[in-house]
Amino acid sequence: xxxxxxxxxxxxxxxxxxxxxxxxxxxxxxxxxxxxxxxxxxxxxxxxxxxxxxxxxxxxxxxxxxxxxxxxxxxxxxxxxxxxxxxxxxxxxxxxxxxxxxxxxxxxxxxxxxxxxxxxxxxxxxxxxxxxxxxxxxxxxxxxxxxxxxxxxxxxxxxxxxxxxxxxxxxxxxxxxxxxxxxxxxxxxxxxxxxxxxxxxxxxxxxxxxxxxxxxxxxxxxxxxxxxxxxxxxxxxxxxxxxxxxxxxxxxxxxxxxxxxxxxx
Numbered sequence: 001x002x003x004x005x006x007x008x009x010x011x012x013x014x015x016x017x018x019x020x021x022x023x024x025x026x027x028x029x030x031x032x033x034x035x036x037x038x039x040x041x042x043x044x045x046x047x048x049x050x051x052x053x054x055x056x057x058x059x060x061x062x063x064x065x066x067x068x069x070x071x072x073x074x075x076x077x078x079x080x081x082x083x084x085x086x087x088x089x090x091x092x093x094x095x096x097x098x099x100x101x102x103x104x105x106x107x108x109x110x111x112x113x114x115x116x117x118x119x120x121x122x123x124x125x126x127x128x129x130x131x132x133x134x135x136x137x138x139x140x141x142x143x144x145x146x147x148x149x150x151x152x153x154x155x156x157x158x159x160x161x162x163x164x165x166x167x168x169x170x171x172x173x174x175x176x177x178x179x180x181x182x183x184x185x186x187x188x189x190x191x192x193x194x195x196x197x198x199x200x201x202x203x204x205x206x207x208x209x210x211x212x213x214x215x216x217x218x219x220x221x222x223x224x225x226x227x228x229x230x231x232x233x234x235x236x237x238x239x240x241x242x243x244x245x246x247x248x249x250x251x252x253x254x255x256x257x258x259x260x261x262x263x264x265x
Contacts, residue, residue: 071180080109080188083181087161092177099162101128105185106157107150112263114191115139116182118200118238119160119170130156131239138239139197142252146260155189157182159204175204187226193262194222194231198238205233212237217255219262232262 070092077083084104090096103120106129123133131139140150148154160170160178170178182204186194196202199212206220212235221230236255237248 067176067180070177074180074184077184077188080105080185083184083188087181090181093160093162093174095160095162095164095174098165100125102161103128103130103158103163104161105155106130106132107155108152109155109189111153111155112192113148113153113195113259114155114157114186114189114193115195115197116201116205117156117158117197119158119167120163121167121240122163125163130158134243135239138243142239142256145253146256155191157185159201170200175200179204183224186222186231187224190224190227191231193259194233195259196233196235198235198241202235206235216251217258219258234258 070090073086073090074083077086087104088102096102099120103124117130120130121133121135123136124130130136139156143149143154150156159182160174161181164170164174186205194205196205199215202212202215203209205222206215208215215235216237218234220233222233223230234255237245237252242249242252
């Protein structure tokens with residue numbers, strides 16, 4: 001095809017197709033015949049500064065959040081308000097960013113009984129309080145059976161202060177990061193009796209691999225750093241387990257009666 005001095009757009013397009021051009025890379029054509037200016041030599045002033053060595057004061061290695069980190073933060077808290085603030089600002093757990101609210105505690109912090117659950121569920125995540133769903137109503141009935149009420153003489157918290165995604169079980173890493181905060185929580189409340197609701201709280205606080213079925217109903221003397229005397233501690237079934245397995249209520253009832261005996265002067 002012979003091109004005129006002023007080809008039309010259609011003639012140019014036909015020329016490009018015949019030449020094998022099948023893709024537009026840029027909006028402006030590149031003049032391949034134009035010589036590029038020589039690259040000026042790099043002077044000492046133009047050279048970029050090298051990255052600081054590992055020993056340089058300007059170098060900061062990424063901070064790895066470990067249980068030692070959470071332990072240091074927890075031990076620095078002298079009040080429940082400080083502990084709550086430390087947890088709110090703790091960035092070591094990804095579940096913090098998927099939860100709606102942090103669930104710290106509920107009840108009377110001066111109560112003689114402290115109860116520890118596993119982790120918040122959906123209802124707890126929405127309201128920011130532990131045990132407010134179906135399992136919470138079950139727990140309230142359990143406490144009322146031995147003359148305990150969260151508004152008066154019971155205090156409730158969880159191992160994890162944030163809800164795991166889709167209510168999955170807490171991971172070992174999450175438990176390890178939360179345990180120092182939990183133990184500090186126990187220290188600051190200093191209850192007369194500690195009740196562990198379910199396998200995760202029992203294994204976390206007592207540092208044991210024994211299952212809840214074998215562990216429940218047995219009293220343990222929990223040594224908490226900073227407290228002058230051990231805390232009588234008992235594990236029993238979680239209220240959500242009792243909702244699924246009503247046959248376990250009889251054993252849980254015996255555990256509650258043992259708690260009442262411990263509280264009786």
